[in-house]
Amino acid sequence: MPAKTRKIFLSHSSADGPLVEAFETLLIKWLGIGSHEIFVSSLEGQGAPKGMNFVDAIKAEIVTTESVIALISPAYRESAFCMAELGAAWALSTNRFPVVVPPSGFGVIDATLLGTVGVMVDNEDALAQMLEDLSSSLELAPAAVGIRQRAMREFQKKWQDAKGDIGKSTNVPIADFKKVEKERDDAVNARNLAEDDLTKAEKYIKALKSLKAPEDVSKLEKEFDKSGWEGKFQTLTSEIQRLAPKLGGSYIQRQLILDHLGKQSRPDSVNYASEVEFAMERDIYDPESNTWNWSDDFVQIFDKKISEMEALLLEFPQIADWLKSKGKGADPDNFRFWDDNVLY
Structure with a gap:
């Protein structure tokens, strides 16, 4: 097994530069160690040696570091590289310390962290206890109480200055992207339905203008008449489809119809996250009781059209x-x- 050559591997996003520097300073002062004992990939002299492949350096450091601390910010969570680094660090290190950075909450500590208890970076008491645990795991004699207290005050002050830049994501969260994408698709479908109706109307007007004999006009009116069953069927179908955006999308319409038919099923909140989230936000769906709110205004309209x-x-x-x-x-x-005739 490779020898442990550093005390700490500080896993972080390079987007959180000021916070990373402040936290690294806190570690040095609190633990009474040198900067050379902390691997920080984004800091000069504490990252990968010049000329060495960056990824190889990360792998080598994870294996030869005694403890891993992860500063889990929104930028960190959005970085595929950071999450891969985190998974490797958590698999290879026995001493693991997740530090959650607001506006993230403890919900970000998922299965990747194997149930490890984390602390919030702005909770002084919890952070101090974590540093005590870290010091113990590294078998270090911590700095004097006064030095540690000053180090914590200095860090919290720097955190206040740095937190305004935390959470300004450069990427759109996938859930938000899918939600907007779904709204676009629903709008396109509604537009296409409207265009179909307009095309039929224009075709009718053009054909009507070309006729002179009353009997021909009567024949054409019957052909285009929406008062017949075919016209009524098409009209109702269009009206039901146009309700989709108001309910959260065609997937939610499917779930409502299944419920209407007495075939209740729990919605797929993984593959249809944005649709189910919309329905929950609008109180159309209650996940706890797995029930649909048929008293909602748009659900009532939908129910009427089904009937x-x-x-x-x-x-x-x-x-x-x-x-x-x-x-x-x-x-x-x-x-x-x-499914065959009404929903799209």
């Missing part, structure tokens, strides 16, 4: 025959009908 569609199929049995001839579901009591 109108069911009534339409009862009034015009030929709709079912037409759908069957196209190889589509024709029974509104079966989810296949909605």
Whole structure:
């Protein structure tokens, strides 16, 4: 097993420069050690030796360092390299100390950290206890009480100066991106439906202008008449689809229809995170009881349109025959009908 050549590996994001320098100074003063005993990749003289491959240097240091401290900030969490470094450090080091940097909370300490208890960087008492534990694990005699107290006061002052720059992410969180992407897709679908209606109307007007005989006009009106079952079916379908953005998307519509049919299932909050989150924020869905709020204004409208569609199929049995001839579901009591004909 490689010999331990350094005391501490400080895992961090280079975006948090001022905080990293202040924390490294706190470690030196509190523990009474030299800067050469702390590996800090972003600090001159304490990172990878010049000419050495950076990744190789990181791997070597993780293996030969006694303890690992991770400054887990939003920028840290967004960095694929930092998270890979964290995973390796946690796997190879027995002494692990996660330090959570606001605005992040303890929720960021997930399975990657193997259940290790962390501290908040702005909690002086908890941070001091962590440093005491670190000192003990390294078998160091800590500095005098007065020196440690001054070191903590100086660090907290520097933290106050630095925290304004923490949390200013350079990347858009994937959940936010997916949510906006879904809203865009729903808007595009709604626009396409509106364009289809407009195209039909323009086609009707153009054809109408070309006719002179009353009987031809009457024939054309019947062809385009939306008062017939086909027109009503298309209109209801469009109205239901246009409600999707108000409910959180077509996935939420699917879940509501399943619930309407008595086939309740728990929504997939992993693959459809943004849709489920929207439904939860709007109180359309309660994850604790796994129930849907049918008293919500837009859910009530959706429910009404579902009922109108069911009534339409009862009034015009030929709709079912037409759908069957196209190889589509024709029974509104079966989810296949909605999936094949109504939802997009």
